[in-house]
Ligand SMILES: Cc1cc2nc3c(=O)[nH]c(=O)nc-3n(C[C@H](O)[C@H](O)[C@H](O)COP(=O)(O)O)c2cc1C
């Protein structure tokens with residue numbers, strides 16, 4: 001048993017929070033987990049800024065805008081190990097369905113031509129306030145922007161898979177991957 | 186137009202398994218195949234439109250929009266690029282005022298690129314309306330464009346400087362040269378058509394033929410090296426009233442062109458081999474699957490078949506023997522490397538997409554139209570004829586322990602004498618470099634067996650060409666030290682595999698894209714050390730692909746990392762691992778900035 005608690009940070013970029021929900025599905029094992037680790041920046045405890053260097057960073061979601069990129073890079077700077085958690089982080093996931101369509105078409109459909117906005121946006125504005133994040137030309141999987149050390153697949157990955165992976169990383173054991181936790185049908 | 190289509194379909198008896206021929210003929214007549222045409226064909230053949238669209242969309246020489254009265258396909262192979270393809274492309278683009286991939290506004294001329302067209306000994310080359318134009322120079326290109334603009338006929342544009350030998354036959358009139366540099370004792374030795382057929386009719390039963398081949402240890406020349414006698418025996422024993430003999434003349438492996446030369450100079454030897462196979466296996470039908478890039482030979486080859494019919498070598502009662510019936514037809518492809526894989530070849534000849542089948546059953550049990558089918562390479566058939574004529578013992582005196590006889594090599598790249606060399610098995614790479622006029626000290630690498638083969642360095646130039654050492658389907662591309670191996674060779678090959686994957690298997694269709702992308706990243710100086718490690722480790726997944734294309738598609742990268750790791754490390758040197766050097770935030774938000782700044 002390591003004598004110093006490992007420090008973990010998590011974030012959701014272009015994801016749906018489903019991966020975080022699945023994380024919480026480890027149920028009562030969360031009590032074991034907090035014996036082993038300490039959480040830093042994470043939506044779980046609502047810490048908004050890194051306050052110390054972390055051992056493990058868990059990323060849900062890929063990058064669809066420049067803010068995602070900045071957060072991801074900050075994670076890379078502040079964490080020794082980065083994990084892409086779930087389909088969106090690993091491959092872009094559902095948001096990446098737009099990757100085959102030019103961005104201008106996506107924005108026009110979303111803000112100007114779509115049936116629910118057609119009459120609601122008389123001044124034909126595509127949001128452009130400098131304070132809002134800038135949309136990237138396509139949705140990027142995390143490893144195309146920073147180095148990712150581990151990938152946990154699934155949409156969302158099963159709680160058992162997340163638990164096994166974290167436990168192995170924290171304790172320093174080899175990870176258990178029984179067939180059931182990587183089976184998707 | 187409807188009449189034209191109906192006439193073509195009638196020519197093939199409304200047989201939907203001849204869809205390839207129907208589409209090829211329709212495209213030749215109408216210039217392209219649009220939705221209306223698809224509808225007409227679908228009605229006439231009484232099959233759903235999607236079946237036609239499936240086939241149509243698979244092959245890169247079929248197209249649904251006009252590609253010009255003159256359609257130029259510039260060869261994008263590695264060797265073509267060595268010999269100045271980019272400059273030729275520039276001259277074409279400037280003279281035509283269009284970019285590659287476009288058609289001139291008047292619809293007259295279209296300019297496109299294509300994968301290796303089998304002319305690596307005379308690059309840069311292009312196909313114009315299916316006629317090869319080898320050894321292009323900027324001046325030749327200017328003249329060609331001028332004549333096209335004057336709407337001259339393709340014969341006028343070609344001029345009359347035809348290649349040697351049968352290239353200048355009146356039914357071919359091709360500018361291609363054979364470049365036969367060395368003739369060996371098997372393929373390019375003296376030959377009188379019909380003698381082998383005469384001999385088997387007189388002296389050998391079908392099992393005798395197979396026994397003789399087995400004794401000769403002849404192995405297939407298409408790359409995989411399967412024992413030919415055994416293949417024929419299995420097909421002979423396979424249950425089936427009808428059996429087929431296929432000659433694989435798809436020759437799509439970049440850098441290979443030996444079958445082109447054999448078919449030009451020795452078509453009767455090839456066809457006689459097929460007849461003998463028919464006799465041995467009990468097949469009455471043969472099909473020569475000819476890649477579209479060699480369609481310029483079709484009329485000439487049809488003529489040769491007709492001659493053989495008149496000589497009593499094809500048709501019924503061959504050589505007067507009752508029950509010895511055999512005839513051959515030519516099936517043209519429409520541009521797809523994977524169709525060289527035997528089960529894809531069969532699918533294609535049945536009018537379908539050229540997607541490899543799951544095996545077993547193997548074609549020898551269930552092939553063309555689900556009948557037992559032998560598929561052999563052009564050179565294999567030729568060798569079989571010579572073995573029948575001279576005996577297995579004669580044949581076994583040549584070569585090495587496990588590789589008997591000779592091999593026809595296609596040699597190209599950075600050397601003085603590219604061309605065809607028929608050599609006994611057992612030559613070292615060094616011997617061949619010497620013969621081809623390449624100075625060992627100038628040679629960086631030799632690509633043995635095309636992109637799916639092995640890229641070797643100086644350290645291995647003493648290795649021997651033989652099944653037991655360096656096995657090869659016969660192509661050697663010599664790469665000199667002045668080349669940037671990763672950019673000029675590996676990237677081109679990875680692009681080739683990406684384009685040619687049929688898309689059935691997940692690792693093949695996804696990793697071929699990723700391999701090209703990462704190699705491009707490394708070439709652009711944005712790779713990292715872990716990219717190199719990843720490229721190596723992903724190769725394991727490629728072994729799970731269904732056919733040889735996917736199973737070997739990472740070889741260009743893997744063999745060069747193994748043999749030239751230094752070159753990769755130089756390109757990634759100094760790049761930090763943690764932040765991907767290939768991601769540039771400013772260019773990633775460029776599209777957005779353009780949209781919001783529009784007004
Ligand atoms: C992607 C791919 C392409 C191939 N292309 C050719 C080809 O162009 N010519 C050929 O003879 N064999 C080619 N082959 C090998 C054939 O599948 C088959 O093994 C061969 O035609 C059998 O003939 P052989 O026994 O005389 O060599 C190819 C195989 C693969 C997987």
Ligand code: SF4
Nearest residue numbers: 015016018086087088
């Ligand atoms: S992987 Fe699935 S669960 Fe996780 S963020 Fe993406 S969509 Fe949501």
Ligand code: SF4
Nearest residue numbers: 689690693730732735
């Ligand atoms: S390996 Fe590639 S080319 Fe071969 S069947 Fe699979 S997807 Fe098609």
